[in-house]
Amino acid sequence: MKSNPSGQILIHIRCWMTSTASRVRGLMARHMRFRALAWCPAHNARSGLPKLLITGTLASSILFSGCSLSRKKSPDELQYADGDKPISSYRGHNTAIEYPALDNITAHAVSISSEPRSLQRRVDDEVREVTLHEMMIAALSHNQIIETSALGGVGSKAVLTNPNGVASVYDSAIQETGILFGRRGMDAALSDFDARLASSLTFSGQDNRVNTAGLPVLQNDGGAFNTSLSKAFATGATASVISNWSDSWSNSPNNVYPSTYQGVIGAQITQPLLAGSGVEFTRVAGPTNPAFGSIAGVSQGVAIARINQDLSLADFEIAVRTALRDIENAYWDLYLAYRLYDTSVTAHESAFQTWREAQTKLEVGTLKKAEELQARDRLYETKSNLELALNQLYQSESELRRLIGLPMNDGTVLRPSEEPIVAELRPDWQASLVDGLTHRVELRRQKWQVKSLMLQLDAARTLVRPSLNAVAGYNVLGFGNTLGSQKVLDPATGTPTNSALGSMSRDDLNSWTVGMQFSMPVGLRQARSQARNYELQVAKANAVLAAQERSIAHDITIAIQDVAAAYTAAQSNLNRLEAAKERVELLEAERDVGTLTLDLVLRAQASVAAAEGAYYQQIVAYNKAITNLNLATGRLLEYNNVYLQEGRWNPEAYDDALLRAQARTHATDNPNLRSDPPEFASPHPIGSVELLTPAVHDYEVLSP
Template sequence: DISIADFELNITNLVRDVEDLYWELYLTYRTYDAELSARDAALQFWRTTKRRMEVGARRGALVDEVQARENYFTTRIRVENALANLYITEGQLRRLLSLPVNDGRIIRPAEEPLAAEYLANWRMALAESLVHRAELRRQKWQIKSLELQLTAAKSLIKPRLDFVAGYQVNGFGDNLLSYDPEDGITDQGLNSAYTTLTRGDQTGWDLGFEMSLPIGLRSALATKRNLELRLTKARAVLGAQELEISHELSNSFQLVDWWYQLAETNFHRRNAALKETEVIVQEYEAGRIPVDLLLRSRAELAAADVGYYTSLVKYNQSLTDMRVRKGTLLEENSVYLAEGSWTPEAYDEAMRRAWARSYAI
């Protein structure tokens, strides 16, 4: 049971890592899309300012052209960095999933992250944590093991009374092996030990009770006290784990609320940046503002887009963390652990051992 709990912990960590990397990959795609849109807009604007400079249709067209060109290469660098980060994250996910490095395909998340507010009940979540967390079950099995060991140790400080019985067949003879069984002295013919042994007429038996009690019981008492100390420590560890789990769950609740609030704020920031860019483009086309304000507004729009999806991904990762703290991550991802069937010999052996325990004195 302790090994099963350890295995469940390892599976939980694996599922959590896969889910976190899945959302990280989603974020890299969104970042790449935002930077790509910013680069395309910068390229189009650079071409426009270049044509205006060539025909002299606008005062200060040369300054606009050099600024637009520098802005284009800046956005191009960000696109290349975003694409490299995308490939790195996709490779990390492949490693976790034990997929080949290059199979001619690329992984792209198919699901959208949750954008709605998640309202959880604290008491229900805490109860689920205390019931489903594998760490607590593992520690409880440790306590059960120590309790059984302590029960066995207590039996060592009690007097031991055994019922003993024996039966023996003796072989007497002057020689170990002889063809002539007669020794010339006794009527039984004790010349060959093997001969008298196979005849089976030299037998004996004994029957009685044996009682023993070690003086001082130093070893038994030391074992008992050591197990009592270990059991007390294990119970204290269980209490500390339950307290730590409650703090972890509380921190997870705070993270969920925090990232949702940030996602909501970044959503409004994104809409405001989009509206700002539209207004600044109109003002620039009318010749009322310089080009640097336009370039800055487009950079802020890309940053707002990335910031929104970053907070949204962090919000979903905090939900995953909450499921881990509650111990329900495997169940909510339809991952179940079950023990397979035994071999027929194992069933027979288990039945014999059960009978032996049932009728033991």
């Protein structure tokens, strides 16, 4: 019989094969001979156990012999008592693509978006003039997930390839509320110092036979109610208060009272003196927990949680800075797309006008067919460039919409209303370098990392010592056959007995403990290895900090070079554009009088379009270079008037904070208590930038 998943009982009828039956008969014959030997008179004194053993051996041998020799039936050969039924719960695979049972709400920007504009859908939508500052405000207001530019085409955006790694407005709060090792927030770190209340109420009973005359069954019943309150302190000490009560009843004739109450009320304290002692250690590593020491390390304290929060804020600031840089680049890319489109329109109109004139001259016989075809070739070339420029305009506008969180098409067309900077900018090298080494967020983040590792190194060195704890405890004991009543008389003295609660105040029953606890792994190998590991991490972090400073100096150098190169190239292309326009005017005048071929005019018109496009490309590159310079010097957010600030709390939170501040203000300080730990944070940059090379302001500009 076999039970299937649906609860039906399946009856399998198997037939023994002839060869199997013959082998079973041989086994039975051998077992019968063994049974005859086992039942000889010499071994029949205690026949119960051998009889049971032989019977079990014979049955198991026959059973396993049949199982090993039987052939497994295929599903088609089996017949069931209830007939054939369609199989509904069978699957011929183990893994398949499935979808979560989640019905999410479609993003608002997607649900209200219209069909996007394209070369096949050219619509005359309303033009919306926008400024760069307006686009930045929209991005900071709309986006909960910080969008950045993506390279690589479809599917390469970070929100698709690495959704857990993208920056968001929730990251700081996620870090603040973290509870995992290495990523604990302030609340989780402070929770180690919360008082812990534990309580238990249990009842028990036991009836047991004992080897005692006159007492066939010993009965014991009891109950226990235990309560404790423990707390860890910043010095590394742990203190606890206990209240344990028990009630026991027994029918033992040796007991004075059949039912008694016992109670203990006491307090214990343990203070580390060597390893794991002191406020400096606890604020970095947290309270000592031997059970998780090798897992948690020395990074579970309040100070490290605070630094982790600052690291999270630095990551968020980097993400916001990158997003603003991408928005500014996308804004100028859209400006360039409009300029290139206008240039393409002008070039196409010029080519069309030239072709019309060529066609007219061809009809009157004053122009060769080849020259008319050349004009037509130029016409379709400019038409193709015009279409590609229009498509690039559509894509640039869509990219700007994506970065600021707008729908792909809301019935309006974004068009930049600001003109790019065309004035010459000559950055000061040393001033830019000082700004970069002072205000770059990456350096601040790495300095936080170095500070965190230095604090952990000091805490790890504290553990390279034996564990020596001072312990003390005092308990008040209580005993009585009642918990609170004193009406029961003592059978020996005839006086009322003390209750368990009353005996605590009158019987002077107590216990106390004072002493030291010492433990030390011989060699302190793990503690020394941990300290050495943090020494290496600090060395690496300082080396990374120096490498970052070199990289920032390189970024500033490249940015200054790009600013100079873009401005110089823009001026050259402007001169080229003016020359090309003047050339077209002269050539068109010669063409009109019939002294010039059409080929030179077409080439001159193409040169004007190329020069104009190159000029605007360099102007946009110049503005992008200025943006990169502000980013390299750490002034991009300040340049765009963007500042990060904590959001508003509940009004009750401000009231609670004010009450605590007033309480601290009116409190009396303990002159023997050092309550101010060394500061490891500052609202302003610490230190100065040392540049050994003197600044050079007067230099000769070499002509190219």
